[in-house]
Structures are given as structure tokens and as C-alpha cells.
Amino acid sequence: MATQFLIRTSYKAVRLAAANHLSRTPVRVMCTAKGIPTNEEQATGLELRALLAQKKGKDPYSIFRPKEYAGTSEDPHIVPSIGDKRLVGCLCEEDNTAIVWFWLHEGNPKRCPSCGSHYKLIHQELPH
Numbered sequence: 001m002a003t004q005f006l007i008r009t010s011y012k013a014v015r016l017a018a019a020n021h022l023s024r025t026p027v028r029v030m031c032t033a034k035g036i037p038t039n040e041e042q043a044t045g046l047e048l049r050a051l052l053a054q055k056k057g058k059d060p061y062s063i064f065r066p067k068e069y070a071g072t073s074e075d076p077h078i079v080p081s082i083g084d085k086r087l088v089g090c091l092c093e094e095d096n097t098a099i100v101w102f103w104l105h106e107g108n109p110k111r112c113p114s115c116g117s118h119y120k121l122i123h124q125e126l127p128h
Contacts, residue, residue: 071117076109080124088119 043051053060069077079088084106089099092115100114109120 071119073109073111073118076118076120079104079119079121081106081121082124084121084123086121090115090117090119092117 040048040051050061050063054063067078069075071077079086081104086104087101088104089101090112092100092112100112102110102113104110104119104121106121106123109118111118
């Protein structure tokens with residue numbers, strides 16, 4: 001008899017809870033009075049800095065495809081660096097498997113010893 005009473009009361013409790021749950025209007029958690037926030041509104045820290053820099057046309061984290069240069073002495077390949085020298089690897093031919101490595105110093109453009117492409121190091125500050 002006690003088990004039947006327990007079953008009846010639990011059944012009524014479940015039905016009552018389900019009726020209360022269905023009668024309430026759903027609440028959207030991410031939505032505000034202005035709508036769902038955009039990436040710029042909810043970005044913080046370095047992500048916000050990167051988004052603002054991209055709006056200004058800058059590329060602080062090398063996200064965009066790099067500009068292509070001819071590799072001649074008049075238009076050398078630009079190599080950004082935070083120091084005054086950098087190790088550069090040149091794939092002289094498109095299907096080449098060997099990389100030609102050489103040191104590039106700030107100031108004067110240097111020529112690849114194998115293929116003759118010119119590279120120039122420019123100093124670049126970190127964005128943060």
C-alpha cells in the first residue's frame with residue numbers, strides 16, 4: 001500500500017513539473033536586448049588586438065597571405081625580424097626538396113647562394 005502511494009505521488013510530481021516546465025517561455029542565454037553579440041563585442045585580450053589591427057589593414061600575427069616580391073635587387077623578398085639577424089631558408093625551385101639556409105643581417109640585402117633571389121631583413125616590433 002505504501003508503494004502504491006509512493007508511485008502515485010511521484011507520478012503526480014513528475015506531471016506537475018513537466019506542466020510547469022512547458023508553460024514557461026524559453027530564455028535565450030546569449031541574447032541581450034541588442035541581440036547576439038558580434039566577435040568584436042565579445043573579444044578580449046590578444047584576440048581583440050588582432051581584430052582591431054585587421055580592421056586598420058595591419059597584419060600583426062601574419063594571418064594574411066604575404067605579399068609576393070620579385071626577388072630582384074630592386075624588389076627583394078622582405079623578411080621581418082625582431083632581431084638584427086635571421087636564418088632564412090630558400091627553396092630555389094618549386095619541386096626542390098633541399099633547402100638552402102643562410103644568415104640574413106639587417107641593412108643590406110643578401111642574395112641566395114644557389115638561385116640568386118634577393119632577400120632583405122627589416123626590423124618589426126612585436127604587436128603586444
